[in-house]
Amino acid sequence: MPSPDLQERLSAVQQRLATVYDGIGHNSGRPYLYFVYAPGDELIVRRLADDMLVESNDVTYLHIDL
Numbered sequence: 001m002p003s004p005d006l007q008e009r010l011s012a013v014q015q016r017l018a019t020v021y022d023g024i025g026h027n028s029g030r031p032y033l034y035f036v037y038a039p040g041d042e043l044i045v046r047r048l049a050d051d052m053l054v055e056s057n058d059v060t061y062l063h064i065d066l
Helices: 004-019 039-052
Strands: none
Touching: 004 039
């Protein structure tokens, strides 16, 4: 079961990207946000991202594994 904290944080990221474009990546014109988490949460975060960050008419998500 995912940590409620991770779900809440990812939900906040999702909400921000969908509603507050201004100021996020303003210099480049692209909305970039960093989502920092513990290495042990990698699989949970991947699953949450796949489940929660779904493309819509307003937002397209690109997952980059650094």
